[in-house]
Amino acid sequence: MISQRLTIIGVGLIGGSLARSLRDAGACGEVVGYGRDTGNLKLAVDLGVIDRFETDLRAAVFGADLVVLAVPLKAMDDIFAGLAGHLGRDTVVTDVGSAKARVVDAARRLGDAFTRFVPGHPIAGTEKTGVGAAISGLFERHYTILTPVDETEEGAVARVRRMWERVGAKVVSMDLEHHDRILADTSHLPHMLAFALVDYLARQDGEEPFRYAAGGFTDFTRIASSDPVMWRDICLANGPAIRGALKGYMDTLARIDRNLADGDGEALLKCFSDAKQRRDRFLSEREAAMGKAQNGVTTK
Amino acid sequence: MISQRLTIIGVGLIGGSLARSLRDAGACGEVVGYGRDTGNLKLAVDLGVIDRFETDLRAAVFGADLVVLAVPLKAMDDIFAGLAGHLGRDTVVTDVGSAKARVVDAARRLGDAFTRFVPGHPIAGTEKTGVGAAISGLFERHYTILTPVDETEEGAVARVRRMWERVGAKVVSMDLEHHDRILADTSHLPHMLAFALVDYLARQDGEEPFRYAAGGFTDFTRIASSDPVMWRDICLANGPAIRGALKGYMDTLARIDRNLADGDGEALLKCFSDAKQRRDRFLSEREAAMGKAQNGVTTK
Numbered sequence: 001m002i003s004q005r006l007t008i009i010g011v012g013l014i015g016g017s018l019a020r021s022l023r024d025a026g027a028c029g030e031v032v033g034y035g036r037d038t039g040n041l042k043l044a045v046d047l048g049v050i051d052r053f054e055t056d057l058r059a060a061v062f063g064a065d066l067v068v069l070a071v072p073l074k075a076m077d078d079i080f081a082g083l084a085g086h087l088g089r090d091t092v093v094t095d096v097g098s099a100k101a102r103v104v105d106a107a108r109r110l111g112d113a114f115t116r117f118v119p120g121h122p123i124a125g126t127e128k129t130g131v132g133a134a135i136s137g138l139f140e141r142h143y144t145i146l147t148p149v150d151e152t153e154e155g156a157v158a159r160v161r162r163m164w165e166r167v168g169a170k171v172v173s174m175d176l177e178h179h180d181r182i183l184a185d186t187s188h189l190p191h192m193l194a195f196a197l198v199d200y201l202a203r204q205d206g207e208e209p210f211r212y213a214a215g216g217f218t219d220f221t222r223i224a225s226s227d228p229v230m231w232r233d234i235c236l237a238n239g240p241a242i243r244g245a246l247k248g249y250m251d252t253l254a255r256i257d258r259n260l261a262d263g264d265g266e267a268l269l270k271c272f273s274d275a276k277q278r279r280d281r282f283l284s285e286r287e288a289a290m291g292k293a294q295n296g297v298t299t300k
Numbered sequence: 301m302i303s304q305r306l307t308i309i310g311v312g313l314i315g316g317s318l319a320r321s322l323r324d325a326g327a328c329g330e331v332v333g334y335g336r337d338t339g340n341l342k343l344a345v346d347l348g349v350i351d352r353f354e355t356d357l358r359a360a361v362f363g364a365d366l367v368v369l370a371v372p373l374k375a376m377d378d379i380f381a382g383l384a385g386h387l388g389r390d391t392v393v394t395d396v397g398s399a400k401a402r403v404v405d406a407a408r409r410l411g412d413a414f415t416r417f418v419p420g421h422p423i424a425g426t427e428k429t430g431v432g433a434a435i436s437g438l439f440e441r442h443y444t445i446l447t448p449v450d451e452t453e454e455g456a457v458a459r460v461r462r463m464w465e466r467v468g469a470k471v472v473s474m475d476l477e478h479h480d481r482i483l484a485d486t487s488h489l490p491h492m493l494a495f496a497l498v499d500y501l502a503r504q505d506g507e508e509p510f511r512y513a514a515g516g517f518t519d520f521t522r523i524a525s526s527d528p529v530m531w532r533d534i535c536l537a538n539g540p541a542i543r544g545a546l547k548g549y550m551d552t553l554a555r556i557d558r559n560l561a562d563g564d565g566e567a568l569l570k571c572f573s574d575a576k577q578r579r580d581r582f583l584s585e586r587e588a589a590m591g592k593a594q595n596g597v598t599t600k
Contacts, residue, residue, distance in 0.1 A: 028378035228572035272528035275498035
């Protein structure tokens, strides 16, 4: 049993999927949900994702041995401040935010309990939001990255690691700055690019670009349908790393633009061939690692 | 009957899918394939895509009343030159290339037959290539854009329009420069962005960025698995329009970068919200237009 009483702060796609997955694994006792939207919390109870909910933060974590924060980054400041002094002495706290430096800064508000806070980030999700989209198995065969700091207690890290392993995740630990840079490259940058493409097209000839957009565009911009508030918060939390990724990417685009200006077919062909080869390899490695069937979980 | 004897120059994904679709519609008599790769042509016969093949261009078009060029853009110059003087006096020629100014320039090599050449572009495809991936129904409910010039005979345009309509396409006509700009925005630009993202990531920390890339990245870069030779040719054929699109897009990225530098959450939220709203509307319009089931044809 990972937890006798688990409190999920923010019962959306990720928090809800974690609760569902832990329950299906028989890894937790009571699951308490906390949030501001009682309609969503009632739905979570109806769906069997949580047992009950509280709208008072202290009541929500009372008696909990494990607390998972799955709220947007910006909301975490208030949550950490509200939790300070109200956690059991062995209660472990973790989160699922995708910009760890920012979260760790905020978590210092926990005071004494900061040593039992384990920064975490499951690399899984869909463009959908809300508990209605929560599914058991979302994290299976996906990486979860933990970024403990010097103060973090080893026992707390071990417990959070076990939690993720019970829902099938592959757990790795790394330095938080390294995490933030990797995520800027592989997740935050692609989201910026997708939002920017829709933004650019919308400023062209009215409806026409969208009318003739084909399947490639549909896939390319799927992530532009992600939650704008979450993405604003990620931008504000991981701005410098995202700007670094944007700069590197724009240098690449500038190189392609020069190749176009020069009519340099050889350079373009090499760029496209290398990219195709690398992407095809990525896909076959991914399929081997995830299993074909599981693959659908994140791509739908 | 659209054609008594149809010749497909280049029996790959598009040429093969057109042949299959026309046959299934009972819209053509004999289908002759032409290409350089006899292995591929034999496969096309085995798959029932074509009745027979020729590796001599003149033999391939002998007696054909309709000729469809579905070869990479760069190969078209030689094909047009080779066809000059060897087409029947009523034979109509069309193509499926995605950069029309370049194709029309090349088509002038047809000489007298240029007036019966109808530049065309079906907005459909997958990242797969080759006749093995050819499917009947690929063009159903998709746009096909025709870009006739002043010299183009109306009767030839009408005939090519009927051909595409028989395979279920929605046919529109527009000015060729307009076509090339729209395609640069909606197709060529996204492909550059996907190739560039894989290129950028491959120059980072070795394997790591790819290891942690999630589902969004997979979808985003699907089009980076497209045929590099085809894309080099499109770049060389439509360079100025693609550079125009790249410039507009990089201006958008630069704006997002400034918002990040300023920590301007309001501007970022507006950008992301507008993009999400526009993209969600695009998707629902697309699903309404295509029918859910049909949608799968281009997105897989």
